[in-house]
Amino acid sequence: MIKLFVGGLPPEVRELDLVQLIAIYGEVQSIKVIRDKLTEKCKGYAFLEMKNYEDAKNVIMSLSGELFKRNALFFNIVEEKPKLDRVVFNKNSSKPKDLNPQKTKRPRKRIALETNKISPYPTIKDQS
Template sequence: MVKIFIGGLPDNIQEMDLAILVSLHGRVETIKVVRDRATGKCKGYAFLEIYSLPDAKNIVSTLNGETFRGNVITVKISEEESGAKAAKPKPTPNANQTFKSKRPRLQR
């Protein structure tokens, strides 16, 4: 699965509207519209999981910069999926390494 980001969405967007727009260009697995907890309005962006990388690339190339309900939308492959931000491996302690211990808290 490939995660894509869609930004510039109107605040009254529904998941079904987004599914209809995107599914014309590729197979959509999941849709997560990010909403404000208090009002329930869309914060202007959503994340979608797309079945395959070719579908995701087709969606990005077709929809990026297009107008949807009066807003110009930005569509891109999410950085965590594209490998742009690879996680750094955590160092493993060796027998030769020494670690500082934490200072005890002062009691008042």
């Protein structure tokens, strides 16, 4: 699958509108319109996955610069970045930090609450 970036989208665009427009030029596997969390309006771009490189190239060649709801569309192929192993170092050490440490739990100190007859609020006594 080839991932494409689509820019120049109007705020009122729907996923169905894009699929209907793009499906003529190639098979769309998935689509994600990026929306504002508060207003639910499109931020002007989306990501879609095409079945193969030929379909993606056909969409780019056919629709780049075309008007869609008064906006000019543009497309880019998204390069997949290789995932790198993440290494975290301790602040004062040159040794890598263990990302999944098995922490031991410290026993909790027991305290007893006593009510004071003068004050309705409890006082804390340390029972060590």
